[in-house]
Amino acid sequence: MSEQPGQESVLDFLAVPVLRVEEETGRVLSANAAARALPFSLEAPAPGAVLDETGEPLPPELCPVHRAARGEPLEGALFRWKTPEGERSFVVHSRLDRSRSPGVATVSFQDVTQWRRAEADLLRALGARDTFLSVASHELKTPITALQLVLERLQRGARRDTGFSGPQVAERLEPALRQVRRLGVLVQNLLDVSRARNNHFDLDRERFELGSLVREVCERFTEQARHAGSELLVEDCPQVEVHWDRLRVEQALSNLITNAIKYGAGGPISVRAERRDGVVSLHVEDRGIGVAGDDHERIFNPFERATSGHRVESLGLGLYIVREIARAHGGTVGLTGRDGGGSCFTLRLPAEEGYG
Ligand SMILES: Nc1ncnc2c1ncn2[C@@H]1O[C@H](COP(=O)(O)OP(=O)(O)OP(=O)(O)O)[C@@H](O)[C@H]1O
Ligand SMILES: [Mg+2]
Known part of the structure; x- marks a missing residue:
């Protein structure tokens, strides 16, 4: 079957790089404008330049073009490319058309570098927030436990009517007050963060x-x-x-x-x-x-x-x-x-x- 007229120029309209490669040999039959504009090679990457999702370097036979040429359908597999301008991530789709001989595989490479970066930032922020929640609850609990101990001791003393003098009570209350101050600062900080996040950080000049x-x-x-x-x-x-x-x-x-x-x-x-x-x-x-x-x-x-x-x-x-x-x-x-x-x-x- 011959190439349909206009098919190549339609592919040129796409912002996603697309390669059409020969079955088995992996020879590139055509590359659309987006693929040609890339400053690095999708079909013949430098050794070690293509990594799998986890960052493992892939041998040439496991790189997307070779897999697609062997008829392996790639349905949204993620590959990472080391390029002189930094790492890029691509989601690759491929389909082999065997209605002609040899068959032709169409391989598209969707650039998801920005999304992956945004995802990594979000995960980092979520992780920081999770850690914060566990640290904050620990921080809230510590002064409460200490405060409870002091108050219980004072209550026991009062019940037994041990006749604590004023200065003795004051001395025993000192650590309790320290803990209350610590709680106060913590709660104030939490309030400030929520105010700042809701744009309610008003000043009293x-x-x-x-x-x-x-x-x-x-x-x-x-x-x-x-x-x-x-x-x-x-x-x-x-x-x-x-x-x-x-x-x-x-x-x-x-x-x-x-x-x-x-x-x-x-x-x-x-x-x-x-x-x-x-x-x-x-x-x-x-x-x-x-x-x-x-x-x-x-x-x-x-x-x-x-x-x-x-x-x-x-x-x-x-x-x-x-x-x-x-x-x-x-x-x-x-x-x-x-x-x-x-x-x-x-x-x-x-x-x-x-x-x-
Ligand atoms: N003077 C400093 N020297 C070195 N590292 C600092 C200094 N000030 C802040 N940091 C680093 O910046 C981080 C953030 O500081 P920040 O004051 O926001 O939080 P924190 O001190 O960890 O907790 P808190 O909410 O109690 O202030 C700290 O955890 C610490 O790693
Ligand atoms: Mg601090």
Whole structure:
């Protein structure tokens, strides 16, 4: 049977690469425009360039064109192609027409590279969320258990009328209060994430002097830093009037300082502020484990953590909340590695609303 007139030009209209190959030999009889436009060969790939779905390199006889030429119907099989521009994924379909001799196999290659990438990103995000759920429930449970123990002990004491003095009760309540504060922070973070995701991150702006806020927040963390072996220093903090949401900025700075303490490996931590061209920059610098270049963007997404061997108390929310606070103020937050290890996080906010 002869080629039907116009069939080749119809194939040229398709965005999907299509090859027509001879039965047994695998010789290419025609390639449509989309196949010809590819900067690599579909029919004679370089050795090791074609991989199966799991990433195993395939010998030439198992590559799609050879399989199709042998009459093996391919119905949506996935192949990965190593190309000079990176890896591409194709879903391959083939059909062998034996109404002529030798027969002709038509093989189509649908490029699904973008979808596979989107799928991998989605799976990653889902995985991060699953981990988050288990860590968050553990984090909620720990303070509740500790709180219950303290309260039960106090109740037993009261029942036996052991006559605890006021200071004794106060002392026993201290760990309970610590746990309540921890629960409060956790629930606040969860609320903030859901607000940010629903675009309800509203600001309550007021005028205040930044220097005193920075010193106040740092003082609050001095003890905790010392406990971790770190010295927390406020360097250069000029007097600067800002029009920001004070509580939110306190929260952002606290999140950055908490991270510097947590990941700072007991090294010194410095906090610095500067004002240039109407933009105020707040730097929090540590000499700890640092963040690998590949993770610099990712760690600002919700539930994302970079360190391996995750600590249980790490939920991956802190930096996301900092980023949302920065955005709500019309600013940014970024990370630069420090020479010699460690990280420097910088929060940049316009001093005035609508500025910068
Ligand atoms: N100063 C830092 N040095 C090294 N790695 C850091 C630093 N700050 C953050 N990271 C990395 O970024 C990840 C995300 O930080 P983020 O503050 O969002 O979450 P977290 O600290 O894990 O948990 P939490 O929700 O309690 O803040 C951390 O898990 C850690 O891997
Ligand atoms: Mg954190």
